[in-house]
Amino acid sequence: MKRLALLLLALCPSLYAAEKPNILVIVADDLGYADIGVHGGKVVPTPNIDALAASGVRCTNGYVTAPYCSPSRAGFLTGKAQTRFGHEFNPHVGDEAKLGLPLDQRTIANVLHDEGYATALIGKWHQGFDAAHHPQSRGFDEFFGFLVGGHNYLLHKDAEPEFGSAHSHDMIYRGRELQHLDGYATDLFTDEALGFMGRNAAKPWFLYLAYNAVHTPLEIADRVKDRIPADVTDENRRGYLSLLLALDDDIGRITAELKAKHPNTLVFFFSDNGGSGRKPFFAYNTGVNTPLRGDKGQTLEGGIRVPFFVSWPGKLPAGKTYDHPVSTLDILPTACAITAAKQPAGVEGVNLLPHLKGEVSTPPHDMLAWRFGPQKAIREGNWKLVDVRDMEAKTQSGWKLYDLSTDIGEEHDLSAAKPEIVAKLSKAWAEWNAKNIAPQWHGAINEDPTAPAKPAAKAGKAKKK
Template sequence: MRRVLIWAGVGMLLSAPGAAGQESPPRPNLLLIFVDDLGYGDLSVHGCREIETPHIDRLARSGLRCTQGYVCSPYCSPSRAGLLTGRYPTRFGHEFNPHVGEEGKLGLPLSEKTLADSLRSAGYATACIGKWHLGFARPYHPQNRGFDFFYGFLVGAHNFRLKKEAKPLFRTSQSENMIYRGEQVEPTEGFLTDLLTEEAIRFIEQHKNRPWFVYLSYNAVHTPLEVPDGLEKRLSRPIEDPQRRAYLLLLLNLDDAIGRLQAYLAKAGLDRKTLVIFLSDNGGSGQKPYLAYNAARNDPLRGYKGQVLEGGIRVPFFWVWPGVLPAGQTYDRPIISLDILPTACHLAGVPVPANADGVNLWPYLRGEKAGDPHEALYWRFGPQKAIRQGDWMLVDWRDFSKRTNSGWELYHLGRGPGQKQ
């Protein structure tokens, strides 16, 4: 590791959108699965030995597993803002979560066009199911941001065990029993991960004869660590830490949900007509007592949610389209969640917004184009900053326990993923 002193500020640069003229197959359906606070090292496909995640593993092995896949922010709301716009959230002032007391006027700026806007203009049926976290007031509601249908919650977290008779409680950080169908709260019963999965399958079934886009934004495995019944017997070994045990059980439930989605797509004959993209919104929150600690592990990466170290921004990231994308392979060049919008627009046959920072990855994922899709990748989260170019990463990260920044540090990622030298 080498410390360097930076005298000049580093500005955000536009990445050139990918080539729009590449040939593509018939327009796919798009299932975008965005999970919450998943630890990089907590999937068995990534080496976890405490539990097996067979369905997520099978999804990863059915397509391309991107070993250097990043999100644009180490935090919930700005990561979502970048995902759905294809732009660095710093560009439009969305670096943090909406604040308490300002719920009515904060959200994804209305000037920003979303992926749902673009795909709906191409004739896609569009649904947002799960966690929104991009504004609470009506102008920011998903059904005013390109989505035909919304089922889920508007804030940053939600309880999992739902009871019809329970009183709804709104809080910016975590609401309870406030599940919306459209713009109305709907009393409901069940475990939230299962309910979101059922709604996604129902929407797809209703629209399977036309192109569809489902943004399935699970709140698992974010806190609260509420555990579904009947799963503890599936742990292969005792887990002494009660928070870690609850987290792993919540992950098992999420894995089962992914399995149900895969089974439905295959049975309905939609698996070969659907591009499935799976990733987490940021790294796992594994540093007590900060940022909704959920006992996740980001091994072998360094850092956690809320930090611009690799453990906060490098995530499980899979692209799956049977018969079209290669299966059982890895893609080892750096990519970022911003690339999803340009790639999806290309496949849907709609123009990529001129201000997008992401790149159309299609020719890269298909092996038709070599080299890195991006000249460089950038992050800013409050006082924290990071730049990756090639195998080099320059980072000024926040140590929450000391409440100080590290100062600029330069790492060569080719010498190991733990940012040690």
């Protein structure tokens, strides 16, 4: 029987693909919660992002594990709070042999690769720079993108690449080789994603499509500039809206391809953190997070609650909302559940499918907690306890308590009226935090307000690998 099964797979490999679904994770970068149509955004249309949300389940309380790019992605990739293994800040400064997602952590790509999936990362990595931390050393068969925290959009093959910065310029890699490209980054990443899907139609695939849109720099492509509303005069906001328009266009290209050729695909979409609407602030992009308070870099809702959609045609209901809190921690265990893959030790997320299908009525999580330097937060039910940092004043708020069922904007502090809840949740946060470890590195001064300023990384050393 085993020989017969192997013979059938050899003669018709698409049989194998039919057994296991493709898995696509699309990540936007610094996307404002309120800037997309499905969340009430009206400045520019986002029909394709909205259609993706409508094709499946829109999680109204979807969370990332950190309010910043690299630690948030480390949480998703491992299914664990990144503070468990010291990946608390962006990896900019330090020993590059240790700087990045720790090598003892298995990624979702490792897990699915071992299950026979073709695996690819297209776009932003931001999990380390040396050879050992490269995506193709972390479970990805293919890599096309950039290694650091941000990248320009308007690429020029004759431009001189810029090394040694948190933002790279004209430094797109295919595998480990630097490319010399003309074009627009969002479009090029989409082209590459479509090519990967097509090349692997005969076997199941996992694609992590990590767009850099709508992160700075706020460069405007010619193809979208005429669609930016004329009454928007702020140049930063115009640049942001251009990135959003192009992102929506390209998500439309991806979803059209899925519908036509890859219908058995489980799709997750989320932003790595909230929009960056504070000035002055690193990567300020004018993103709007209302009705949420706060934004990128804060453990307020605006920094950690994000657009979060899950779509799987024929397997998940379409046009549904799900209101219990869910987390990007849940993506890896959900993938393990549908592929029968072995879950790595220590995974903290849960399989979301029974919850999203309505088969389980209880919430996926009793509580969710966060630590980002001096900032802290915990959510249990509708109660949110948060201690946030004012980045400009460099002051701490102390514990503040909010009832998110009536106060999504975290405007009415109930800590004085509900001391027993403050005591309960602060104790629960401390118990959760006891399992964390110290940061393995500190980010730049504007990422970790408690860290001393440190010199910039040496130019060009590891980024060329």
